[in-house]
Amino acid sequence: APAAARTDDPAHATPARLPPGRSARPRLSCVVPCWNEARNLALLLPQLDEALQHCGCDWELILVDDGSTDGTAALLAEAALRPGLRVLQLARNFGKEAALTAGLGAACGEVVLTMDADLQHPPALIAEMLALWRRGADMVYAARSGRADEGLLKRLGAAVFYRLMNAASGVTLPAGAGDFRLMDRVVVDALLALPERRRFMKGLYAWVGYDAVALPYAPPPRAHGRSRFGLWRLLRLSIDGLTAFSTWPLRAAGLFGGVLALIGFGYGGFVALQALLYGHPVPGWTTVIVSLLFLLGVQLVSIGILGEYVGRIFDEVKARPLYVVKRAWGRGLPSRES
Ligand code: UDP
Numbered sequence: 001a002p003a004a005a006r007t008d009d010p011a012h013a014t015p016a017r018l019p020p021g022r023s024a025r026p027r028l029s030c031v032v033p034c035w036n037e038a039r040n041l042a043l044l045l046p047q048l049d050e051a052l053q054h055c056g057c058d059w060e061l062i063l064v065d066d067g068s069t070d071g072t073a074a075l076l077a078e079a080a081l082r083p084g085l086r087v088l089q090l091a092r093n094f095g096k097e098a099a100l101t102a103g104l105g106a107a108c109g110e111v112v113l114t115m116d117a118d119l120q121h122p123p124a125l126i127a128e129m130l131a132l133w134r135r136g137a138d139m140v141y142a143a144r145s146g147r148a149d150e151g152l153l154k155r156l157g158a159a160v161f162y163r164l165m166n167a168a169s170g171v172t173l174p175a176g177a178g179d180f181r182l183m184d185r186v187v188v189d190a191l192l193a194l195p196e197r198r199r200f201m202k203g204l205y206a207w208v209g210y211d212a213v214a215l216p217y218a219p220p221p222r223a224h225g226r227s228r229f230g231l232w233r234l235l236r237l238s239i240d241g242l243t244a245f246s247t248w249p250l251r252a253a254g255l256f257g258g259v260l261a262l263i264g265f266g267y268g269g270f271v272a273l274q275a276l277l278y279g280h281p282v283p284g285w286t287t288v289i290v291s292l293l294f295l296l297g298v299q300l301v302s303i304g305i306l307g308e309y310v311g312r313i314f315d316e317v318k319a320r321p322l323y324v325v326k327r328a329w330g331r332g333l334p335s336r337e338s
């Protein structure tokens with residue numbers, strides 16, 4: 001396989017001296033969310049077995065059954081009898097982000113890998129991802145080289161979404177990155193420390209930071225079945241992503257309201273002055289229009305102020321940590337207990 005061949009490449013080879021916190025033989029947890037993937041799992045499990053046997057790690061495989069209604073549950077129940085395999089069955093379909101979070105929560109390894117069950121994430125790349133981790137990367141994400149396999153609408157939607165997200169959210173989503181990732185334990189712990197309920201994983205990976213390295217790959221097509229993320233579901237996911245990582249729509253609405261209010265006040269003042277100087281042919285018109293413009297302006301500005309507070313409440317409610325410490329060196333005063 002080309003992926004295996006690249007591991008022998010000096011650029012990807014394990015250095016003789018490993019950086020701190022890296023070991024030649026880490027414990028690896030591999031997390032796979034599955035929703036109605038019986039036919040794909042039958043293909044994937046042997047391939048994963050093969051890849052994990054050769055990765056030079058002690059490993060566990062955590063399969064999260066996200067409320068499957070086909071033969072997945074039965075297949076997993078049988079697979080779980082084998083050593084190294086754990087199955088987590090969710091009570092219904094909670095969605096991929098929830099299934100991933102459940103799997104990350106259950107993982108025990110120093111290194112955690114997440115991948116799809118549909119063979120779009122080739123297990124042969126795992127060795128290469130591990131090599132990059134051993135060389136010091138905190139997170140290795142497989143980056144798809146293109147979207148030529150996707151329809152025009154999906155590609156267009158993705159382009160718009162990534163542009164909006166990167167411009168407005170304060171985090172940068174790397175192009176082509178998906179849920180095929182290898183993470184150091186520190187990254188997993190940082191992710192699990194985020195208590196928010198609407199979890200947009202791609203955004204969270206970027207939010208926690210750390211040294212992320214891309215590993216380019218060409219995703220093969222889905223082995224069996226169709227993608228669960230149709231246009232409608234992708235649209236909902238992008239709205240989740242945009243709203244979880246920005247409050248600019250609120251601010252834009254407030255700003256727009258403020259501008260309209262200013263125009264209203266200006267015109268109201270002009271009409272009032274005109275009536276005082278020259279009078280107005282329709283009695284009462286000036287009073288009505290000026291009070292209307294004034295009250296509408298006050299309302300718009302008040303809604304803008306509310307928007308600002310709602311944005312702050314939203315940030316507080318998400319209760320994300322203020323920062324994530326990557327590493328700490330040195331010592332200060334001796335601790336009081338000792
Ligand atoms: N998946 C899941 N729950 C869902 C939808 C999807 O666990 O509600 C899993 C699915 O079984 C697969 C992975 O998420 O392992 C990716 O799904 P899919 O291939 O449909 O997405 P795409 O490759 O189009 O992004």
Ligand code: MG
Pocket residue numbers: 116118120222227
């Ligand atoms: Mg897929």
